[in-house]
Amino acid sequence: MAELLIKNGFVVDPSQKMNGDVADIAIRDGTIVEKVGSDAKVIDAKGKVVMPGGVDIHAHVAGPKVNAGRLMRPEDKLFKSPNAQEHYRVEMGFSIPSTFKTGYDYARMGYAFVMEAAMPPLHSPHVHEEIHDTPIIDEAALPVFANNWFVMEYLKKEEIENTAAYVAWLLSATKGYGIKLVNPGGTAAWAWGLNCLSIDDPVPFYDITPAEIIAGLIKTNEYLGLPHSIHIHQNSLGVPGNYKVTLDSLKIAEGVKANNKFDREQVMHSTHIQFHSYGGDSWANFESKAKEVMDYVNTHRNITVDLGCVTLDETTTMTADGPFEHHLNSLNHLKWANTDVELETAAGVVPYVYDKDIKVCGIQWAIGLELGLYAKDPSRTFITTDHPNAGPFTRYPRVIKWLMSQKAREATLDSLKYCSKVIDATDLHGIDTERTLYEIAQMTRTGPAKALGLSHVYGGLGPGLDANVAVYDLDLNNMPTDPEEIEKAFSRALWFVKSGQVVVKDGEITHHGNKRTVWVHAKVRENHQVTRDIQDKFLKNYTLGIGNYPVWDHLAPNPYVIEVDGEA
Amino acid sequence: MPKLITQVGCPYCGASCDDLEVLVSDDGKKILETRNACVIGSEIFHHATNPNRLKKPRLRQPDGSFKEIEYEEAIDYTAKALLNAKKPLIYGFGSTNCEGISAVGRVAEKAGAVLDNCASICHGPSFLAIFDNGYPSCTLGEVKNRADVIVFWGCNPMHAHPRHTSRYSIFPRGFFTSRGQMHRTVICVDPRETDTAKLADMHLMVKQGHDYDLFNAFRTVLRGHKIPEEVAGIERAKILEVAEKMRNGRFVMIFFGMGCTHTDGRNHNVDIAISLTRDLNDHTKASIMAMRGHYNIAGPGQVWSWQFGFPYCVDLSKGTHAHMNPGETSSIDLAMRDEIDCFVNVGTDAGAHFPIDAVKHLKKHPFITVDPNICMASEISDLHIPVRIVGVEEPGVVYRMDNVPIQFKKVIDGPESVPSDEELFDRIYVRICELTQTEPIWVHGKAPVPASTSRVK
Amino acid sequence: MATIRMKPVKTPDLFLECFCISPDVFAGKTPTEISRLEVREGKARNELGDFFDIAGSSGKTAEETDIFIDGDCSRVKYIGSKMTAGSVTVNGNADMYVGGWMKGGSIHVRGNVDSFCGLAMEGGEIQIDGNAQNYVGCAYRGDWRGMRGGTIRINGSAGNDIGTFMLGGTIIIEKDAFIHISTHAEGGTVVIKGDVQSRVGGQMVKGDIYVFGTIEHMLPGFKEIGTVDKNILGQSMKFRHFIGDLGERHPKKKGREIYGNLYLRAS
Numbered sequence A: 001m002a003e004l005l006i007k008n009g010f011v012v013d014p015s016q017k018m019n020g021d022v023a024d025i026a027i028r029d030g031t032i033v034e035k036v037g038s039d040a041k042v043i044d045a046k047g048k049v050v051m052p053g054g055v056d057i058h059a060h061v062a063g064p065k066v067n068a069g070r071l072m073r074p075e076d077k078l079f080k081s082p083n084a085q086e087h088y089r090v091e092m093g094f095s096i097p098s099t100f101k102t103g104y105d106y107a108r109m110g111y112a113f114v115m116e117a118a119m120p121p122l123h124s125p126h127v128h129e130e131i132h133d134t135p136i137i138d139e140a141a142l143p144v145f146a147n148n149w150f151v152m153e154y155l156k157k158e159e160i161e162n163t164a165a166y167v168a169w170l171l172s173a174t175k176g177y178g179i180k181l182v183n184p185g186g187t188a189a190w191a192w193g194l195n196c197l198s199i200d201d202p203v204p205f206y207d208i209t210p211a212e213i214i215a216g217l218i219k220t221n222e223y224l225g226l227p228h229s230i231h232i233h234q235n236s237l238g239v240p241g242n243y244k245v246t247l248d249s250l251k252i253a254e255g256v257k258a259n260n261k262f263d264r265e266q267v268m269h270s271t272h273i274q275f276h277s278y279g280g281d282s283w284a285n286f287e288s289k290a291k292e293v294m295d296y297v298n299t300h301r302n303i304t305v306d307l308g309c310v311t312l313d314e315t316t317t318m319t320a321d322g323p324f325e326h327h328l329n330s331l332n333h334l335k336w337a338n339t340d341v342e343l344e345t346a347a348g349v350v351p352y353v354y355d356k357d358i359k360v361c362g363i364q365w366a367i368g369l370e371l372g373l374y375a376k377d378p379s380r381t382f383i384t385t386d387h388p389n390a391g392p393f394t395r396y397p398r399v400i401k402w403l404m405s406q407k408a409r410e411a412t413l414d415s416l417k418y419c420s421k422v423i424d425a426t427d428l429h430g431i432d433t434e435r436t437l438y439e440i441a442q443m444t445r446t447g448p449a450k451a452l453g454l455s456h457v458y459g460g461l462g463p464g465l466d467a468n469v470a471v472y473d474l475d476l477n478n479m480p481t482d483p484e485e486i487e488k489a490f491s492r493a494l495w496f497v498k499s500g501q502v503v504v505k506d507g508e509i510t511h512h513g514n515k516r517t518v519w520v521h522a523k524v525r526e527n528h529q530v531t532r533d534i535q536d537k538f539l540k541n542y543t544l545g546i547g548n549y550p551v552w553d554h555l556a557p558n559p560y561v562i563e564v565d566g567e568a
Numbered sequence B: 001m002p003k004l005i006t007q008v009g010c011p012y013c014g015a016s017c018d019d020l021e022v023l024v025s026d027d028g029k030k031i032l033e034t035r036n037a038c039v040i041g042s043e044i045f046h047h048a049t050n051p052n053r054l055k056k057p058r059l060r061q062p063d064g065s066f067k068e069i070e071y072e073e074a075i076d077y078t079a080k081a082l083l084n085a086k087k088p089l090i091y092g093f094g095s096t097n098c099e100g101i102s103a104v105g106r107v108a109e110k111a112g113a114v115l116d117n118c119a120s121i122c123h124g125p126s127f128l129a130i131f132d133n134g135y136p137s138c139t140l141g142e143v144k145n146r147a148d149v150i151v152f153w154g155c156n157p158m159h160a161h162p163r164h165t166s167r168y169s170i171f172p173r174g175f176f177t178s179r180g181q182m183h184r185t186v187i188c189v190d191p192r193e194t195d196t197a198k199l200a201d202m203h204l205m206v207k208q209g210h211d212y213d214l215f216n217a218f219r220t221v222l223r224g225h226k227i228p229e230e231v232a233g234i235e236r237a238k239i240l241e242v243a244e245k246m247r248n249g250r251f252v253m254i255f256f257g258m259g260c261t262h263t264d265g266r267n268h269n270v271d272i273a274i275s276l277t278r279d280l281n282d283h284t285k286a287s288i289m290a291m292r293g294h295y296n297i298a299g300p301g302q303v304w305s306w307q308f309g310f311p312y313c314v315d316l317s318k319g320t321h322a323h324m325n326p327g328e329t330s331s332i333d334l335a336m337r338d339e340i341d342c343f344v345n346v347g348t349d350a351g352a353h354f355p356i357d358a359v360k361h362l363k364k365h366p367f368i369t370v371d372p373n374i375c376m377a378s379e380i381s382d383l384h385i386p387v388r389i390v391g392v393e394e395p396g397v398v399y400r401m402d403n404v405p406i407q408f409k410k411v412i413d414g415p416e417s418v419p420s421d422e423e424l425f426d427r428i429y430v431r432i433c434e435l436t437q438t439e440p441i442w443v444h445g446k447a448p449v450p451a452s453t454s455r456v457k
Numbered sequence C: 001m002a003t004i005r006m007k008p009v010k011t012p013d014l015f016l017e018c019f020c021i022s023p024d025v026f027a028g029k030t031p032t033e034i035s036r037l038e039v040r041e042g043k044a045r046n047e048l049g050d051f052f053d054i055a056g057s058s059g060k061t062a063e064e065t066d067i068f069i070d071g072d073c074s075r076v077k078y079i080g081s082k083m084t085a086g087s088v089t090v091n092g093n094a095d096m097y098v099g100g101w102m103k104g105g106s107i108h109v110r111g112n113v114d115s116f117c118g119l120a121m122e123g124g125e126i127q128i129d130g131n132a133q134n135y136v137g138c139a140y141r142g143d144w145r146g147m148r149g150g151t152i153r154i155n156g157s158a159g160n161d162i163g164t165f166m167l168g169g170t171i172i173i174e175k176d177a178f179i180h181i182s183t184h185a186e187g188g189t190v191v192i193k194g195d196v197q198s199r200v201g202g203q204m205v206k207g208d209i210y211v212f213g214t215i216e217h218m219l220p221g222f223k224e225i226g227t228v229d230k231n232i233l234g235q236s237m238k239f240r241h242f243i244g245d246l247g248e249r250h251p252k253k254k255g256r257e258i259y260g261n262l263y264l265r266a267s
């Protein structure tokens, strides 16, 4: 019986409303308990901040497009990879780290869970192979649904039950977690080189609109009672003036109530909202609409968002929004990878430099932070960088620094070439809000865990939860005046305990942990029509046998399966 | 009762067909019949039950003959050879599953080896082009369901991927291509009158080695500029006609093969083909795909990209990080320059495929082959270690030419005591750890191989 | 100026990776300290002194440090890579990556060099008396930022891929070159005084190429627009002026497209 006691830290755990209370965290066999015996190994956290392990609700960390990015960018590795820790695997890459580096870096930052944000179902064995090679951190993956032939055909006829049966089948077949939407209908249009830029643009050939797909999948999600809500990347990402499309699609959730047994309250998670909060009608008069978007989110409790903050780095963009990547490529002319996936989705990859000397990049950077500062309810607003799209996840500590320190924001603002134009196009300069550690914990722990329907496992330090505990070198009573110290503290945890195992000490990996793959098994009534439809499409349109489609169990050797009874 | 196993994957060419049916004897040991496979695909299944299959490693003796040895000894020999070398090279993986490819990554990292795959001598130039220009591609189902203009450039699927044209590219009736071949215009660019060229609606007999010029001509006319009367042996009128066909296609698919990657300019031929594909996307929808040779030769490119960030030519000799620069860290260059002092040939035949001088250099040092079969490389090796045949006796994940992962079944039991690639490399890894007195690393918490098989005396 | 003198005393079994042979690294170090610098032969870790006798003295800074290697370095990689100042002279051949990622100073190799000479160079001067293999002044794999500045002069001939993804600087090949000059270039100047076989300026966006000899196969994407007199490297000559690659995208300046220039000496 392995026992551990983390003593005397300043515990910051919004799930228990603890805001720096000095307390001990007791761990037995991977779980947090009330008390442990006197033989427990003791970690002295006196004068340090203790938080639950981080929960990342949206990052691209495993799968074909991530790997396409790795493959096509040797220059993301050369002179940009740290030396391996002795006795650990090599760690390659900056913006799209290798699987080993991904696992190690999350652990160093004290993160316990990450959601791979877009799994093409046909490629799900690949996603799981990568998850399997990513040490320490627990992972789940969201299959993409919003451009899927089955879904569009059922929803066109408003057949929620059939959609639900198909979703349930696909979640099990791919070992997926929930319903992801990426550019609903637009990616399907991209198969013919087209796009849907508003929620009322009909999808070519399918005779359905993005709005109908979104509404239908919300219904399906709540019909099934899945732990997570729909998770949407809206139409018209990255286009000046798109905030209107954003508000239009958020409104689709109005009046819908969450139906689930997992303590989730929202019915729509709107991801990397930064990319969707743009005003102006061209890059020339491009401006922030963070206030308009956040005002809406603030007053609608059934919505959660994550930020997608731009970190001003050279990075790699990758998304199932195929037409967007093509568009981006026509702006920067760098290399472009694309994969259209039969019957299901597409994806594109383009390297991108968020350059401090470019006005638009400065504005994008400001918008992400404005959103994080305008949020009235930090437990519905989560920190992400849409890794690696707006910046690598290894910059979360920097985003935290910016959110916690006006001084840090002003310093970065000053370093922009078009500082005054960025000030004109955004409100950031005038915002003096500084997020507290408690709010940061809401935005990176409690909030995302709850939105994922996983607050019974992650995001808190209450007894019964998984023992994921990070100790940071921050003294709550004496917070550093230099904001760089905040970034440093969150970059490298003093201690990180993952599922009861010490995996990081003094910012260095000490153990490979016991990593798990989380997925959802939703039980639904047998549905002969859907079974027939699936068989039919595999015979006629897929190039793969249906028998070879479901992911083998041994590709996800440490499963954590969440059972949902969709029949009830 | 013999058993019919369906939806079986074919471990031969890059088409990676997964619709084979194999009739297996009652005891699960013999293959009686294969259905759906092409001739070369069938062959691989029948080969497996060859009674002369090797069941034990063979070590070269001082008198030049081979002697059968135990696996333990072969594993020990390999571990020591890798450790003693300054720059070992582990090369091949033309017929290994991803499980084996992943396991060898661990070995190479531990041993400080260079890790390379057969792409190095076939589609390596395609990787270089992808590094420089990207890869606008799709899965083969998109081709089947949508493509109405198909270009085969420097490739001959009728010969090298026999069922490619019937399953994916020319004949199948897909969702938007319900009339199959009638729905499609097939264009073949090849200096030779190949069987694929005979099947095509149009054949451009490009002058050998001038593919780049012809791609350049297509791009130039698509931008509305004039080109000379004749380019690369093709008349201007013909070039204009084909350019129009592509511009007016609803979904243009360009497949390219060794005709592009193995003539002058190599990667640049592919690079400009990618540029042409990008240009075409300003007019219509277009996609491009490398006609990868083996059923899982895309596998090492995927696995090593997520493990090390590079698809091939991965130099792990630094110990702290991986380095890749084809031209320097590519197998042939390393061998020709005499920069390698131990060679492990896995699931391919470097003996047959490498230039003679390269083989001569490699032969000065320990030379080990891991392969189910006897081949030229195995016959000149110091040690030959047989393994199970993937897709026949061993299941595993493979990546089709379009990078779609397919979970291949096994259909019969392999010879007892013969390990899979993965088992073999894990055992070599454990042995290296023993010899260096270090702890093995199993990233995903995989239990080390049972003590009974990992112990060497 | 202070000079470190190195004499090869042992040929490596394989090839030596010597990131350390650079004025930046040697500056401020004694010969004994320099001889202890790590060099790699595959995974074997050795000291520079295992392969070279090292004498003389280094300057306080890179700028004040000259390195003279008296002998053959055919099996030594990375000589002068990443250097920012000072000089390196090799009295013999050198292997790959001579002056790779170089930012300043000068390198003089009196023999031949292998591939990747001046890879992703940003400044300084490289002079090679003999021939160069492939990838002179090229970008690292996948990088769209190739050579950005400085000068590379090859007195002999060079292989394929000269100035790929070049953005600035000058490459001069005194004799012939094989194929692929300034592919994907968006700037810089390449001068080939001899003949080139083909693929000159393919996928080129911007930049200048001069060929004094002949081009066996001209790309169809290049269009002749006239004849110009140009003074290049101190020589005045008449050139046929081509623009291209017309198959490639081109930026616009004041509404007009900017092309790459290919100047072929008029016969």
Ligand code: SF4
Pocket (backbone or CB within 6 Å): B010, B011, B012, B013, B014, B015, B016, B017, B036, B037, B038, B039, B040, B041, B042, B161, B162, B163, B164, B295
């Ligand atoms: S086409 Fe290739 S994969 Fe398909 S059966 Fe023939 S050899 Fe096997």
Ligand SMILES: [Zn+2]
Pocket (backbone or CB within 6 Å): A058, A059, A060, A117, A233, A271, A272, A319, A386, A389
């Ligand atoms: Zn995303």
